[in-house]
Amino acid sequence: MTGPGVNRRALIGSALALAACERRADAQTSPANLPTLRSVAPFPVGTCLQAVQLDDPAFAALVAAQVSQLTPEWEMKMEYIVQDDGSLRFEGPDKIAAFARSAGIRLFGHTLVWYAQSPPAFERLDVSRIAFDAAYRNYILAVAGRYRGQVSGWDVVNEAVAEDGEGWRDSLWSRKLGALNHMVLAFQHAREADPDAVLFLNDYNLENIPKKRATFLKLAEALLKAGAPLGGLGTQTHVAADLAPGELSRTISDLASLGLPVHLSEMDVSITRSEGLIKDRTRLAAGQARVYAEAAEAFSSLPPSQRFAFTHWGLRDGDSWLKRENAADTPLLFDDQGRPKAAAAAWIGGLR
Ligand code: G3I
Numbered sequence: 001m002t003g004p005g006v007n008r009r010a011l012i013g014s015a016l017a018l019a020a021c022e023r024r025a026d027a028q029t030s031p032a033n034l035p036t037l038r039s040v041a042p043f044p045v046g047t048c049l050q051a052v053q054l055d056d057p058a059f060a061a062l063v064a065a066q067v068s069q070l071t072p073e074w075e076m077k078m079e080y081i082v083q084d085d086g087s088l089r090f091e092g093p094d095k096i097a098a099f100a101r102s103a104g105i106r107l108f109g110h111t112l113v114w115y116a117q118s119p120p121a122f123e124r125l126d127v128s129r130i131a132f133d134a135a136y137r138n139y140i141l142a143v144a145g146r147y148r149g150q151v152s153g154w155d156v157v158n159e160a161v162a163e164d165g166e167g168w169r170d171s172l173w174s175r176k177l178g179a180l181n182h183m184v185l186a187f188q189h190a191r192e193a194d195p196d197a198v199l200f201l202n203d204y205n206l207e208n209i210p211k212k213r214a215t216f217l218k219l220a221e222a223l224l225k226a227g228a229p230l231g232g233l234g235t236q237t238h239v240a241a242d243l244a245p246g247e248l249s250r251t252i253s254d255l256a257s258l259g260l261p262v263h264l265s266e267m268d269v270s271i272t273r274s275e276g277l278i279k280d281r282t283r284l285a286a287g288q289a290r291v292y293a294e295a296a297e298a299f300s301s302l303p304p305s306q307r308f309a310f311t312h313w314g315l316r317d318g319d320s321w322l323k324r325e326n327a328a329d330t331p332l333l334f335d336d337q338g339r340p341k342a343a344a345a346a347w348i349g350g351l352r
Contacts, residue, residue: 031342050074070096109154113173148194156199160183220258236265236267241284241291242284256306264299265311293349
């Protein structure tokens with residue numbers, strides 16, 4: 001249930017009415033007296049954040065009040081940690097980890113191996129497999145070992161499936177260590193570093209491209225068959241306000257079919273990415289609220305053992321990575337001032 005005194009149907013109804021009656025999505029009226037996300041969700045609720053944002057007391061207070069899990073938006077990736085000379089830096093993730101500890105919030109590690117990042121220090125190693133194998137293992141042991149006991153889990157491998165679902169992506173990692181083997185090794189090294197973290201395979205567009213979702217599930221099965229300690233499946237859920245009803249529910253249900261915990265790992269619902277199809281911003285805001293409500297309802301309907309966490313890829317619109325694509329986008333649950341939007345009421349209303 002959504003907690004005492006929260007009338008779910010009324011919340012969804014008022015959220016949709018609120019979203020439908022507003023004149024512009026970014027002028028949304030803040031729903032009054034909403035409970036915090038973490039107080040009503042029957043599972044951990046997360047957000048991404050950057051270390052620098054913690055210098056803003058209002059932001060730090062919003063995070064501590066609203067969520068129970070934190071994902072460093074970029075500071076636990078190779079692009080931040082691995083220096084050109086091969087040394088490793090941890091000031092950023094350590095700052096986030098310290099804040100999480102002080103706020104009693106768990107940390108989620110993102111991400112150890114990603115096709116999109118292969119720093120020069122690794123590229124230069126691209127001469128001998130033995131050196132590369134060792135450097136790859138040492139990196140994962142150093143990073144995952146550093147946050148052992150504080151992270152609930154890791155995105156061990158991120159975005160391994162080809163965009164069209166036809167096979168797996170090519171990367172420095174796959175070329176040097178094998179298409180599947182580099183992933184098996186990553187999971188094994190992460191398990192060696194942290195015996196308790198839930199180890200995830202994470203990807204995006206699983207709701208938009210059914211073929212990609214099918215290939216993702218086949219990859220998960222191949223990893224399990226190869227003996228990789230795969231412990232969970234992450235679906236990023238970067239979607240748009242015109243997403244067809246039912247797509248999210250089908251995706252979450254398909255991912256749960258393997259019986260592993262599911263992490264809805266990076267949700268945002270773009271308004272402007274739908275504008276090519278729908279011009280009316282009030283309809284887009286109502287669509288955004290509907291998508292958030294469906295996600296909350298579908299995730300809530302999973303067995304408790306499979307509801308690992310529901311992570312929003314930011315809390316305040318102004319913090320979203322999508323603003324770099326279109327400054328007019330308003331993809332998250334809170335406005336730039338940290339006030340809950342109709343989308344927040346809809347998400348809460350969708351909880352079971
Ligand atoms: O903050 C530094 C700044 O000090 C420095 O001057 C500048 C130099 O380029 O970099 C800034 O850091 C940037 C960081 O975002 C913080 O804004 C990095 O360059 C930039 O690469 C990084 O982008 C992140 C991106 O992943 C790549 O790591 C985005 O914030 C983050 O939202 C995005 O998140 C990804 C997930 O990891 C995977 N799923 C898709 C999602 C969206 O692309």
